Amino acid sequence: MKADLHCHTVLSDGAMDIDQLLHYASRIHLDYIAIADHESTHSIPAACALGEELNLHVIPAVEIAARHKETGINVHLLCYYPADTKRLQKRLDKDLKLFSDSVIRSYQSLMDEYPITMDQLYEASRQSTGIYYTHIMQVLSLMGYTGQPIGELHRELFHPGSPHKFQTDYMDAMEAVRLIRSCGGVPVLAHPGQYKNPMLMEMMIEDHMMDGIELNHPRNDEKTMEQIKVLCKEHDLFMTGGTDFHGLYTTTPYPLGSFLCPEEGLERLIDAGKKANEAYYQKKAAKKDPEAD
Template identity: 40%
Template sequence: MKADLHTHTNLSDGYYSVKDLIDQGNRMGLDYMAITDHDTTAGLITAMTYGKRVGLKIIPGVEFSTRNYKTGRAVHILCYYPGDLFAFQDFLDKTLEIRIEMKLKTARLLEKDFSVQVEDFLKASRDSESLYNPHLMLPFFEMGYTDTLIGDFFKEHASSKSSRYFTIPYPDVYEALDLIDRYGGVPVIAHPGEYDSLEITEQLASEGRIKGIEYNHPRNTEHDKKEILRIAQAYDLFLTGGTDYHGPYTKTVHPLGSYLCPEYGLKKLLTYARP
């Protein structure tokens, strides 16, 4: 069974709409696909309904942006089968709002230095639930400042390496896991190699706070994968996989379905599905 369990739509920082993404998944021959937008469950009901109509099995999910405040590092949590969507979104809305606030600060600095206006960035994000990095870059792409959305221009002018960047105070990783425990969901650590979060992954595993780890991912190195496998075996966690698909709204593009969930991990995840 082919399952891509990490995708994003235009409701967060992806390029395609929910329905267009599902149609693409069908064309790529996927059996299962998870919609895991950043900090929003807005597309899940549409995804489940449309997926059933066109014959692609949809696993509902959401990617929590959190931080390990002991180290200051980001930790992303993929939560599959989120329980109470209203309770989840009430929590996540705080992240969406503070992200808009911080990105607008960046946008105003960009407005001072370039022939762009804040309204241009807001227009770029009009379909999204918040304001994300691709929306800050789209006006520059359209005006010819850069030929890629997430590349050198972004790194210099709007990334965390830039003087225009404002840190988003994401919720603590334990706060997000407490919410998932309270309202239901299957927590999986996303791409632990990307944010140097293997240490906190093992800590959370030892505490019984997570069910799985994302193994197949474009930014997990071979060393990362060896460590992920070791942790998963030590604490009886299942492994997942996904392309982290954003369409063209990413630094390095990969077709949908390039990185798949191991079949055992998929079968284990499906045992948590609600009737």
């Protein structure tokens, strides 16, 4: 089974819309796909409906940014199979607004240097549920300041410590995990190779903050992947994989399907999703019926 479980659309910071992405997935013969837009569950209904038409299994997902208190690292958690997307999205909307506001501040800080307007930013982000740095780069690319949206100019403008980059205060990682579980979802740590801290995974495992770890990903080097395999075997966690597909919004080009989920990890994720959903609905039913066992 071919499964790419980490993709993005125009609803966050990807280049393709849902229809384009799923038809592309069908043409390359993927069996499973997960759209994990940042802080946005809005793709789920349309993606699941189109997936049925295309005979493509769509796993509901969202990617959530959170701050790991002990290390101060901003981590990304992939939430798979959320049952209560309404309550989940209500909480995520708070962080999405904070992030969008920080991106707008970044854009405004560039307006003295570049002849850009706010209308251009709003037009670039009109299909999205938030405003992302890719939308700033889309404006600058269209105006001819760069031929590569996520490249040298992007690094120059938004590197850590840049006067054009503003901090976003995300929710605590433990809060994010509790939110995922309470909404019937399955938490998986995304691209641990990105965080440059070999102890982070062990700390999060000790605190029971994930059911799985993303193994196959462009930013996981061989050393990180070996650590993931050892930890997952030791703690009985499953391993997933995905291309983190953004279309043209990427530094290094990786077509959809470049990084796939191991088959055993896919099976265990599907099983974990069923169990998490069942537990959620049982708990919900028990609340409605106080007499229920």
